[in-house]
Amino acid sequence: MLDTPINKQKSYADGKILRKTAGGVGIITFNNPEKRNAMSLAMWEGLGHALSELRDDPEVRVVILTGAGDKAFVSGADISQFEQERHNAQASEEYSRKSAAQRTLLANYPKPTIACIRGFCLGGGMLVAMLADIRIAATNSQFGIPAAKLGIAYGYDGLKHLVSLVGPSWARLLMYTGMRIDAAEALRIGLVERVLPDDELWNATMDFADTISANAPLAIKAAKITVAQVLKDHGDRDMAAIRDIGVACMDSEDFREGRQAFMEKRKPRFKGR
Known part of the structure; x- marks a missing residue:
C-alpha cells in the first residue's frame, strides 16, 4: 500500500x-x-x-x-x-x-x-x-x-x-x-x-x-465504458462511445507517456489526458 x-x-x-x-x-x-x-x-x-x-x-x-x-x-x-x-x-x-x-x-x-x-x-x-x-x-x-x-x-x-x-x-x-x-x-x-x-x-x-x-485513467475509462456496453442488449449498445474513448486513448498524452516510460524502463506518470 x-x-x-x-x-x-x-x-x-x-x-x-x-x-x-x-x-x-x-x-x-x-x-x-x-x-x-x-x-x-x-x-x-x-x-x-x-x-x-x-x-x-x-x-x-x-x-x-x-x-x-x-x-x-x-x-x-x-x-x-x-x-x-x-x-x-x-x-x-x-x-x-x-x-x-x-x-x-x-x-x-x-x-x-x-x-x-x-x-x-x-x-x-x-x-x-x-x-x-x-x-x-x-x-x-x-x-x-x-x-x-x-x-x-x-x-x-x-x-x-x-x-x-x-x-x-x-x-x-x-x-x-x-x-x-x-x-x-x-x-x-x-x-x-x-x-x-x-x-x-x-x-x-x-x-x-x-x-x-x-494506471492510465483514460484506458480504465475505456474498459469501464466497453464492459458496460457489452452487458447491454445488442440494440442498446452505444458503439460510438466505445470508438470515441478508443480514439481519445490513442491520441492522449498518457499513451505517449506510456510508450516513453516503457522505452526508458521507468514507471509512467499518467495525467488522465
Whole structure:
C-alpha cells in the first residue's frame, strides 16, 4: 500500500456516511455500526453527496466503499423505518423513487469502484456491493437477500446485477430461500472477486486501489465504458462511445507517456489526458 496522506474527513447523514481521500483514492464509509450499517434513506442521500464530490475531485481516480466496524459492510435497509416509510406499495414506491438517483449514480459511476466487504452484506447491502465494479471480501463475510423472509420484492435493478454475476439459477436459489452464503461460496459462484483473511482485507483493497490509481485513467475509462456496453442488449449498445474513448486513448498524452516510460524502463506518470 502506498504511503499516502489521509485528507480531512467529511460526514453526511448525521455522521452515518463518511468521506475522505488518500492520494488518488476516495473512501466512503457506511458508519452506522450500532445497526450493522443498515441503510436509512438519509444514508442513501448522503452516499449520493459523497459519490458526487469524489466524482468531481480531479485528484481521485478510484473509490472504495466500506463499512464501519468489523460486523458488517451493510446489513440491508434499516427495517425500523419500514413502518413509517415502506409500509405499503405506495410508500415503498416513494422510498424507491427517493433513493433511485443514488443507485443510478453508483451504477453509472465514471470512476472505478471497489466494495471492501467485511461481515454482513445483506439485502440493500448486496445491491450496493453489486453496483460496485469489484468486490473484495473478508473470510468472515456473509451474503444474502432476505426479501422472501420479509415479504417484499427486491426490484429489477438488484436482480439484474445478481443474475449478471451469478446466473439465473443461483439468483433463484438465493431469492427463493433467503439463504445466506459464506465468502467461500460467494467466491465460487462469482459474487465476489477475491476473499482474504480479515486482517489482510483493508491493505489488500488499498493495494488494488493504488494500482488502479497509478494506471492510465483514460484506458480504465475505456474498459469501464466497453464492459458496460457489452452487458447491454445488442440494440442498446452505444458503439460510438466505445470508438470515441478508443480514439481519445490513442491520441492522449498518457499513451505517449506510456510508450516513453516503457522505452526508458521507468514507471509512467499518467495525467488522465
